[in-house]
Amino acid sequence: MKRAVAFWALTLALGTIGSAYGQGASILVQSTTSTANSGLYDHLLPEFEREEGIRVDVVAVGTGQAIRNARNCDGDVLLVHAKDQEVAFVADGMGVERFDLMYNDFVLVGPVSDPAGISGMADAQEALKRVAEAEKPFASRGDASGTHSAEMALWADAGVNPMAASGAWYRETGSGMGATLNTAVGMEAYALTDRATWVSFANKADFEILVEGDEDLVNQYGVILVNPRRCPSVDAAAGQAFVDWLLSEDGQSVIAEFRVDGQQLFFPNAQD
Amino acid sequence: MLSLRVSLTATALACLIGLPLGALLAVARFRGRNALLVLVNALMGLPPVVVGLLVYLHLSRSGPLGFLGLLYTPTAMIVAQTILITPIVVALSRQVLDDLHAEYAEQFRSLCLGRGQAVFALIWDGRYSLMTVGLAGFGRAVAEVGAVIVVGGNIDHLTRVMTTAIALETSKGDLPLALGLGLILMTLALAVNAMVHGLRVTAVRYAHA
Secondary structure, eight states, X not given: OHHHHHHHHHHHHHHHHHHTSOOSOEEEEEEOHHHHHTTHHHHHHHHHHHHHOOEEEEEEXXXXXXXXXXXXXXXXXXXXXXHHHXXXXXXXXXXXXXEEEEEEEEEEEXXXXXXTOOTTOSOHHHHHHHHHHXXXXXXXXXXXXXXXXXXXXXXXXXXXXXXXXXXXXXXXOOSOHHHHHHHHHHTTOEEEEEHHHHHHOSOOTTEEEEEOOOGGGEEEEEEEEEOTTTOTTSOHHHHHHHHHHHHSHHHHHHHHHOEETTEEOOEEOTTX | OHHHHHHHHHHHHHHHHXXXXXXXXXXXXXXXXXXXHHHXXXXXXXXXXXXXXXXXXXXXXXXXXXXXXXXXXXXXXXXXXXXXXXXXXXXXXXXXXXXXXXXXXXXXXXXXXXXXXXXHHHHHHTHHHHHHHHHHHHHHHHXXXXXXXXXXXXXXXXTOOHHHHHHHHHHXXXXXXXXXXXXXXXXXXXXXXXXXXXXXXXXXXXXHX
């Protein structure tokens, strides 16, 4: 018993040391992975921190997990890309208000050899249908992320139930975008990815973009302040300052300036 | 270096908790002892990600200890790793000290040592072997990624350690960098092991001088 008390006392002491780290205001953003892996935050956050003096910590997980974490009040701001889930989050009272922040697009990537022959197709659903008919390997996130939700919507539109082929040609990795791309490259499988992650992905091997430009492939990002009434731990002032800055002309132009290999990866549209 | 700070602290805590428990298990005889030994041995196989989830659920703002605000701090990572490796320290030290106890039991009885004194004497006498036990715990802690990524969140400059950085670079497809970080981590582990080995050699020499 004494030992247990000593243990918790020690833990508490360590905790106090740990929390003494952060001087000044800081907020925690629950985020999708693409914005972190592509390097957007490394470009964006120093600018915000310099202007407002608020430190921003980012936990980058899939959209599904980010929303779950925010539902547990483990974060001040949510920055994800699955509109239906975001709207539900606000409707449940967990979020204050949802704002469009920026967009880019999803692309279908695959090996140059293109065994299903989808290269250059303009219709994403038709391309997926062809992959299914040819029964060529397709690597899915399978993790309730924003990209996974978008992929499932495309399959539904195409009238294909890929889950029937789960483990056969349809392979769910259950992991992040980068890990799924590594897997896809390893087994010559097609995959749906957001363009930001793809452009900054370094292990492309002989993979390239095969299908792009369909308007159904638009990838909209949203930002939400977690509701301080539901989560008293939320730093509403600092969190709101971050949201306001992202949506402001300043923040939007910093997003537009971000380039990887000379390519713009995120297109701000908060003020449309 | 956060990796070392977190894992060494966790190892120290695990030894503080685990060694006395291991010694007590070696000395004590009671009903259900064998079942307990099997349980402790099985807990050596605790999956890191499960430990991470359990700690997350407790430290989350909506969890019972959420008011402490410890989630996504190095402290949370230390707690998770301590839980992960304490069973390793208990189980391995129990085995080492059990063997030692078999040798000394007679002597302890003739000296009329109490259980507490016996525990202390065993730990002191087995200290060199127990260093290896500590190293086994440290090795597990410094190499795991599943627990720290869940409770730490892999936040840059705050809770990013070597293993979570390796996982991140792998997911960015930067395999050479990931591998390079892996080599650095192994070098660090080697350095810690070399230091402990040096300590042991010096201590033994001193003891015999």
